[in-house]
Amino acid sequence: MSKYSMHLLVCGGTGCHAAESDAIVCNLRDELEAKGLNETVQVILTGCFGFCEKGPIVKVMPDNTFYVQVKPEDAQTIVEEHIIKGRKVTSLLYRDPKTKEPVADSKHMGFFKKQMRIALRNCGFINPENIDEYIARDGYAALGKVLSEMTPDEVIKLVKDSGQRGRGGAGFSTGLKWELARRNVSDEKYVVCNADEGDPGAFMDRSVLEGDPHSILEAMAICGYSIGASNGLIYIRAEYPLAIQRLKTAIKQAKEYGLLGNDIFGTGFNFDITLKYGAGAFVCGEETALIHSMEGLRGEPTLKPPFPAESGYRGKPTNVNNVETYASIPAIILKGAAWFSSIGTEKSKGTKVFALAGKINNVGLIEVPMGTTLREVIFEIGGGIRNGKKFKGVQTGGPSGGCLTEKHLDTPIDFDNLIAAGSMMGSGAMIVLDEDDCMVSMAKYFLEFTVEESCGKCAPCRIGNKRLHELLGQICEGKGVLSDLDRLKNMSLVIKDTALCGLGQTSPNPVLSMLDNFRDEFIAHITHKKCPAGQCRSLLEYIVNAENCVGCTACARVCPVNAISGMRKEIHKIDSAICIKCGACMEKCKFDAIYIS
């Protein structure tokens, strides 16, 4: 029986890990030991709390005190003030961005209030390197229940009835996918977990793997039982070393307990999981390309059908699901299909994890019921736009999705509504843009990504995206013509219709949605040669404000191309034809005499 009266949870996700959370744990333990409190207070390294913006996080249980941006040297203060004297350390508490007042505990933080955590239920709550903590939270009970009390068909029916749809992006029914894999008869089948998270701004899969690796192992075994497979493979990118290390630890522990391996729970069911490393190609998130990569072939997609459920890894029936999809499975099994389907909207059940990034106050990882509006996500949970700037748009679905604007703020987020609004769910990355972001450059940025990541197998994606990117580049440089807008649109539609795989079919989406929502901005670039957001360098003009200039010559001396002329104590002048828009003069000027037009 534990005698601990207090638990200190320290975030050990990649972000906080990089910010020395290991040192915080060490210092806390040393400090507690020095004060003779190591028997009363337990320090636990957990997975991600989701509040990455203000990491590293230390959470005190049971009073839910939430300390942010903790430094290793704060350990002493926390122990002396909070633990010994019982006074919360105000300087480390999270401050409400509006009132600037410290918030006493996580229950009162806007960030957590509207969240509902199913996939993230154990992230930031248990020690991911300790299987016992997972078991204490009903871990492996779903696998036990399935193996001892249910037939594979019953499991599939339950998952189907829950209405869960794949969290990788396409939103295909999980239960149906399992059923297809079950129906195909074969001597061997495979369960694959797609952990090739590649969208810019998405980090939910990494966080689940780092914070709750056992939930994925358990769900894969459940899937294996349902479809009749005894081998599982996790395809994970090698650039996720912490997730890989925690998965390895988890697999080892599960095997020691006999929860993976042969004759699990004495039911005769065998299931084993191995890791396969990817080199980080975006296209390998597409399931056929992923399977080829695992087979040691080039990571290129092939035409479907045949679907992996018929002929996948090594030509055998294979079920591929995303990390977040698996993470909810044990909860669905234990709490039932009706519970899960009571959450969310008519056609999108359950919750969805979103990674908030960009110009938002609370950068981090959140989980909300489907049907929550963008406004709630961005302004309530996300804490609004940074530095009081104006909201301009939010890119959902990464480079495959589109940009939603002010008019979509009250749209309930689910698979179908996002598609209707010209975007898509994708993996759940949300990149928030403010008034300083240029939408033409943004579209160009996402295309740059697709051009780089295109495998080159089919012409529409290989050549078409390159041409789209060039056109956008010309517009950004002020060399565009109005007919480019039609060319952009036509080419985008052709690529969507003719590309081989999901990557190519969705790659023009950012262009199309930016064109739809911000046509004026494209026109400003083309006809007025102006970038309204002031981002496109070629369209900027540096000008000397004659009223402020004192003729100190500082700007002229710093200019790398000698574009600035003027004698000492005379007003200077910048020659736009020579100026390379590096901004060095503006930075150097002490009198605010240089501005951008």
Place this chain on the structure above:
Amino acid sequence: MSKISSLADLRKKREELQAGMDIRIRALNPENIVQVKVAMATCGIASGSKTIMEFFLEQLDRRNIEGVVTQTGCMGYCYAEPTIEVKLPGQDPVVFGFVDLKRADQIIEKYIKTGELVDGIIPVNYQTIDLKE
């Protein structure tokens, strides 16, 4: 490590392990269970609040009462230390002063178990402002 060879095994193991996680699990929904706050400022500790805190931690467990015991700073009743605040689910918190082991036992047996008030209640004579909207 011994193997878990049946669902019954797993359930047994979970029961054993859950105690170690109680502090965290209960903290998820503290409003549904008994919350005891022990004032642990200098005055409280000098008057023996540490013993009282340990008593509550141990006895709630032993008497199968689901609750969280936390410490807090000075409540301002230094004359009446050790002081504790007890909040039963759905009720206003009640502050007790001069809590020794005997009174602590009464508080558990009477107030926490049956809701019957015991001696030593300090009427709350102030308002606390809530910084949240």
